[in-house]
Amino acid sequence: MPSAIFRSTPVRLTVLLGAVFGLSLVITAAIAFVLVRQELAARVDQSVADTFAIIARANTDVDDLQESVDNHSAATLDDDSIYLLQDASGRRLAGNVTTAGFAEGWSTVGSDTLENAEPGVDYRVLSGPIGQYRLTVGTNLSEVDEVAMLMLTALGWAGAVLVALVAVAGVFVAVRGQRRLEQISSTMADVGRGDLRARIHLSRRNDDVDRIGRDVNVALDRLAALVEGMRQVSVDIAHELKTPLNRMGIAIEGAIESNERGADVTPMLEQAQAEGRTINSTFDALLRIAQIESGARRARFTDLDLAPILENIADAYGAVASDNQQSLELIQEPGLPQVHGDADLLTQLFANLVENGLRHCPPGSSIIIGAARQASHLVVTVSDTGPGIPEAEREKVFRRLYRLEKSRTTSGSGLGLSLVKAIADLHGARVSLGASDPGLVVRIEIPVARSA
């Protein structure tokens, strides 16, 4: 369990964040310490130089100098400062140290080189000539060290409090994040067990976890709809196949009876065969739709002209239409742009639409295929003067095996428009149904090829 907790992203982030905080605190403290020390040292130097100037200003009279140095020496507490006045030969005239002398100018000396000095503390010393005498003034650096120490202590405490707070906040965030992740994980486990209604609970914060949660929920909605669709389709397929299977059974039974009577069984067997073909063509269409929907065909797309495809269809079905006392006409704009697609599938798409018109329209109807460019799309319409489709039913006709109630009795698998939709979707084309008063207009908008 502890290793599991450490593998969780929020906990790892918290630990990482804490470490980064601590490290940056140490670096900041070190930089501040160095800067403050430098600043304090500069101030000490300034104060030593000031004192030196004050004493020097007194004058060059040796008694005055002596007095001034003595006064300063006397005012010194705890050996904080050192003063020394020497004559040219180095003999001490006044001051609180007895050392032989100091180097000219600025120097830092350890307390071990001095008498009457605070042990373990360095002194900052300025030594220079005043007339024929030599004056030395110095101050110890204990104050600098004390301030620096104080600062380090303060930073240390602040750091400790900060790290503690980060740790507490981190654990809080980690536990909460962990809990939300666990909730997502348990939701997905429910889904995995087959409960497609399970959804991830979203907070009101709308943060990244919520965004992922929302995406997952949307995907689950779609999945649930798909599964429901599949379930519906399997039920529909079962129903669809029951009729021909039933008829086939009857035909075979009839054939057996006829055979026993010694009568001709061929017509009945032919009927059974025809029913078998119906079943097969339903399966074929379903498999084809599934294959088209898988999108693999897109790899074979080429830029192609729709005109010869439409002409071929008009030619193939024109004769069928006139035999049915219907008319089929193709009206296309000259110089249509190319589209990116699959010629076989597009042929089937338009053939299906024309066949729908031929089969559902009474004699005397006319069917018109129109093709024109509209901006970035090639729009092909197949319109007829038949009974049309009621508006409420127009979306449903794309569903697999859906048939209008009144066309239940006519032939056809109820898969023609599903196939049309699948092929159109594969080509990124939009299919819409409308009324042509009277009749039906099917409109296919195919994006023109990029090169066109």
Added chain:
Amino acid sequence: MRILVVEDDQRTFEYIRKGLLEAGHVCDVIEDGTDALAHATREPYDVMVVDRMLPGLDGLSLVKALRSAAVKAPILFLTSVGGVDDRVEGLEAGGDDYLVKPFAFSELMARVNALARRPPPQASAEKTKLSVLDLELDLVRRTCRRAGKDIELMPREFSLLEYLMRNEGRVITRTMLLERVWEFHFDPQTSVVETHISRLRAKIDKPFELPLLHTVRNTGYSLHA
């Protein structure tokens, strides 16, 4: 004809073998793709019928291997998946025709016959005139005559007649016509073929004494004297 059938489903190959033997052909059946490759590179066949799904070597790889081994015999693919992709893949692999299961034997036979008598590619280009009895088709001038009388044909009727004449005496199925003449690789719900055949018949047969275009019941059509 000597025909090799590569198919692992026993019922299917028994059905095919029985039909081919009855039609007077010699038929060998091999159930495994790898065996078929070894056998077909040694023995000369007039036509091969190859299932797409085979144990050992699948049908597609088998045909590719045969073609790269310079085996030129025409090949008919069989498949249970009625997809367009499979057809294109099969043809690209070196197959010559394609038949989707379940199929009627007459369809298989018609296709095997059409494949077997397919002339070599260069020969077909040389032929500019086709004739059956007193019916003549000029492929260059796109004209049709019967018994010395000019017959006016629509472009598609011309292709339909050309295909039937090239396969004189052979049964051509409705599906074969749809594929070759209209490039329809699906099963139309309306009588496209029947309509065009009857129109063609009205032009080339009706005005004359002897009919040339015959309907073969439950199968298709055949053009012969």
